[in-house]
Amino acid sequence: MILVLISPRQAGLPFAQWLPEEAGRLVAVTAAGAPVGEGFAEVVTVPDWTDDAAVLAAAREVARRYPPRVVLAPAEADVERAAALRHELALPGLDRVAAAAYRDKVLMKQYAGAAGLPVPAFAPVATVRDITDFMAAHPGRVVVKPRNGSGSSGVHVLDAPGRAEALAEQVAGGFHEVEEFVDGALHHVDAFRVEGEPLAAVASRYTGAGCLTHWEDAPLGSRNLDPADPLHQRLVDQTWRLVDALPSPATLSAHAEFFVTDDGRIVLCEIAARIGGGPVPAMLRHILGTDPRELWARVECGLPVALDAVRHHARTAPRAAFCGIPPKPGRVSRLPQAPPGVRDFVLNTRVGDDWSGERYRLRKSGDFLATWVVTDPDPAALERRLDATCRLVGAGFGWEETEPPAPVPAVAGPAEGGTR
Template identity: 70%
Template structure:
């Protein structure tokens, strides 16, 4: 039996197709409204998937009835839950101590710094005065973000200590950190290791300011870095150093983000022990030759996987990129057409779809209304096509302003 934790964002994934040997031997804890698909022997739905006690309680009940030999989860919110369940059930995989290091951005940076990796200056935040004190010691922009957040939610970039007072209710109710703003190109490395042996480490560079770009309503994306570029090997090296610094198990997958500064320094942004979100799995499929979630599901569940085929594919794959258009305040009036020559063009919206201020404020960086993937053996041509398709799709959207927005 395999116990699967399925958040709302994991709804619709083809677990039974990815794990055909386990059809009828899968059990799941699901967020309310999430469709786990076919092949499950039992499904328990949790009304509030943010409630750790509810999710863990449902999982323990399932485990007591079915005795699973693996726990599988894809969402950031489930990293520590799955680790805790593995520990209680005596199953292999990420343990609670390592899961905490991948979730808590303070602990993460402490371990990385102790191992010699460059990290931004940082400090825990319990009160706005902590931010003001930090800014007095580190003049300039700072980033204030949840210690265990994801998807750029709850992130604030401050220019002056006076702005900290406006975050009083937020930072006193949720664990936060403050760190210096690093001026550099944001890269991500999606890496997979099985039995202590690397399978793949794909280096990509976000456009603009990466995941923070969506706060400006600007489209953004990511494209793989030319393997001939020396920064590629350096980022891969830093990623494996980071994995070891966080005392990771021999089998692990990570989505690591780094800043590359103008003078070539590589500075850690953060790292997660999971597959990257949004369109990243779709882009990676064109590099790995398999959906990374499919790959990791089989690895985590101890099922046969042709890892050498993945290694060979990565060595010969074309360059790949994704681009996405985020939501904005208002109502969708017209939808774009897919540009010619793109892959996996996906619309996650419809005419009349309304983004109210409340809904808009809760958006994540991966909440694209449209995204697509481009591949090209020519790295320069890939960049040109990325820009042109972004212009076409952005121009294809038409929005109505909401009355509440006009009134504001």
């Protein structure tokens, strides 16, 4: 059997189509109400997907009745859960030590720094004093964020020690970090390694402030670099060095983020042991010739994959870019049309969808109302198409104000570069 942990954000992925050889041998654990795709022998739900104990208890019960040979977990939130299950069931894949290193931003920087890779100055945080002491030793802006966060949730940029006091309650749990703010363009590398051999690695650059653009209600985009660009190879090389520095398994998919400074330094932001989220898989499908989630599900299940075809496609594919439109405070009153020539246009909202209040304040960087991909062999033309379609789709949305938007906390602010 194949046990799949399906986050609500991953609900509906066609695992049965991707793994036809496993027909009748797929079981899933997911959140109540999540529209899970067809083809599962059984689907067990839990009321709250953020409840680790409940998810693991449900998965253990499913595993008792249907002993699995593989545990699949596409979402960031499930990386450590799946690793715990693999350990208990003596199954292959990312183990608990590796999962911790890829989830804990302090651990990953310790591993990277020990291997000589450039990382920002950083420190674990359990109290406000930890932040102010760090700022005294490292003058300038700093970033405070959860050590295992995702989607840029709970991230704060501080420009003065006095503003740290507002975070006292948030950091009291002892699982935050503070790091120096790095001025630079945020890039990501999506890499795949099978049995110790690199399969493909795609380096791309985010637009604007990267994963913090949603702080300004601005679109987030990314376009892959030309493989002939020296920066592409430098980013790829740095990614493989980072993978080797961490306690990584021989077979791994990774989504790494780096800052590239004006003087050309490549500085680690963070890395995750999973495929990139949001529109990243749609963009990668045009570069790799296959949906990377399907590719990786088959690799992890030990099923046949045309690896040479993936390598060839990655070398010869057209340039590609994605864009995502974030929500605004208010209610959606009008929906856009897909611009001519775009690919994989997806609307994740409807007229009447209300993003006011707490929902807006808790939005993540991956909460896109519309996403799409553009391709073009000419880098300049690709850039123009990306910008033009962002303007068209953004202007196509209509918004009704439902309440005055909450002010951005004084401790937070937009940044050059980004963080997850």
